[in-house]
Amino acid sequence: MTSFSREVMAVAIAAMGTFLVLGCGGGSGSAGGSSGGGLFSAPAEPEPTMRFGVVWDDLVVDSGKVKSGQSLSHLLDPAGVSPGRVATLAANSRKTWDVRYMKAGHRWWLASKAVRDSADAEARLVPEWFIYERNPKDYALFSLSDTLGVRLGSYPVDTVYARAQGTIENSLYMDFDKVGHPTNLAVAMASVYAWTIDFSRVQKGDTYDVTYRREVVNGTPAGMPVVLSSVFTHWDRPLEAYRFETDGVGGYFDLEGGSLQKVFLKAPVEFSRISSRYNPKRFHPVLKKVKGHFGTDYAAPKGTPIVAVGDGVVTKSSYTSGNGKYVKIRHNSTYETQYLHMSKRAVKEGQRVKQGQTIGYVGQTGLATGPHVCFRFWKNGKQIDHLREEFPPSDPIDATLQKAFADEVTQLEALKERLEPNAGPVRADGLR
Ligand SMILES: [Zn+2]
Missing domain, CATH: 3.10.450.350 (Nuclear Transport Factor 2; Chain: A,)
Structure with missing residues (x-):
């Protein structure tokens, strides 16, 4: 089945409702059966309200947003969850979701059961669930009752x-x-x-x-x-x-x-080897400190031609103490590439270049320990690891897929x- 028809089916079998209905976390759809209670439907047992994948009826709920400096224990302590139980909960959860990832500004809910020890006693609240919203799509559901632990969930999409x-x-x-x-x-x-x-x-x-x-x-x-x-x-x-x-x-x-x-060429230099990959947390060999490496280094002998990986316009042909002699190319409104540490540049700013055209030569100008080209790649203005980027297919549709x-x-x-x-x-x- 094609991607589109799969989606249509998935949505079609999902619960009815309008697009603007504000979703309740767990989604009534997950309870299954006929929902809605239309004008002509027979009276039926009310369905339990589900939220975050759990039965939400009869729970007393407190909620808020994590404040700066607040940890899980800050939020659970006032509800009477002992520091020992919070520590166990954190330990049990670590492999699934580390509570130290909690960040200020994210929403949380604490759901408790009201329990009466005897008919005429005051109700006391027993914490059952703690929910932390990880992002607009996903949440972490902590069980605070018998088994202390966490489960990851997502809102219905x-x-x-x-x-x-x-x-x-x-x-x-x-x-x-x-x-x-x-x-x-x-x-x-x-x-x-x-x-x-x-x-x-x-x-x-x-x-x-x-x-x-x-x-x-x-x-x-x-x-x-x-x-x-x-x-x-x-x-x-x-x-x-x-x-x-x-x-x-x-x-x-x-x-x-x-x-x-x-398609882009895989590398800007032939007969080279990758000497350092894109790594935002790299320890810099010259500066001797952690400094992100937002490019891929191709080591090659001095003077090896460096070529444009795609057609484009030269936006920079310049020098800085870090980059050395370098060239930057805009390929289109989405992609840009940059080539550093050249011994010599071969193109000028504003010049149009073709894929495979020589734009400079390998060197070690700027901050470099040996002759190489540091190749950088931008997508929509953000630096990316081009070796990990899944580029869209550039070949025509295969004959076997023409019908599909x-x-x-x-x-x-x-x-x-x-x-x-x-x-x-x-x-x-x-x-x-
Ligand atoms: Zn580099």
Whole structure:
């Protein structure tokens, strides 16, 4: 089954409800059975309210946000959980989730059971659960009763679909915002068309028609929107893009199954060896202290040609005491690369370069212990380890997958037709 139809099924069998219903942690859907209690449904036993995957009825709940300097014991001590039990809880939890990861600003809940020792006695609270929200999607559920321990859980995730359509008036970013679409959809679009459109030069009158999906957790959109299909008309030329997953990595293809992505060369120097990998916590060999290494070092003899890993424009051809002689290239609105410690530079700022073109020669200028090129890679302005980055497929769709791709295109087109442009997000079960 294709990725899209899997999702539609998953959402379709999920609990009914509208996108704006504020989720209660555990999700009533997990209780199964018929929920809703519509006008004509027969009276039934009320279903237990679930939250964080546990029965939430009859619990007395206190909640708040972790304050600066607060630890688990600060939060549990007032509820009468002894320091010894907190220590056991922390020890039992360490392998699953270390309580020392708790950070200020995150939400927590303490749920207790009201217990009466005799009919006329005052109720006392016995702590049952402590929940710490790790991020908008995930939480840690601590059991405070008999077995002290932790379980990790996630809120139910809804997938919603939307379609953005319009004509560029200012920029993709501003125009999306104006018609109620997330501005980071512009970033997603820039990635889809990274190799075909320079969005900094997109002009008034260019048009877009984009179908995308987003995840919604507790009524709030989470994460980046994912472009499913798009037609961007640039200089009167329509450029289609369809998302298709091969080997678990999503890529964008045109109607004929040609990839919209190009490939980068694996390394900027031939016949080299990697002498140091990307490591944000590296101990610097020259400075003798921890200083992140945000590049990959390729050792090669002095004078070995260094080549551009992709087409682009030289944005820097310069010298600093740390970098030595270096060159930086912008490939498109998404990717940039930089090459350090050259003995000699071979290109000027503003110059266009082709993939494989020599841009300089290996040396050890700047902070370097031997001849090598320190190769750095940026994606959307953030430095990344290019050896770990899963680049989208750059080959055309394989002949064996042509049928699956054609089916996916049909589905994506059908989805697009069912979405009213700029009308707000719709869950799969709300599509007609
Ligand atoms: Zn380096």
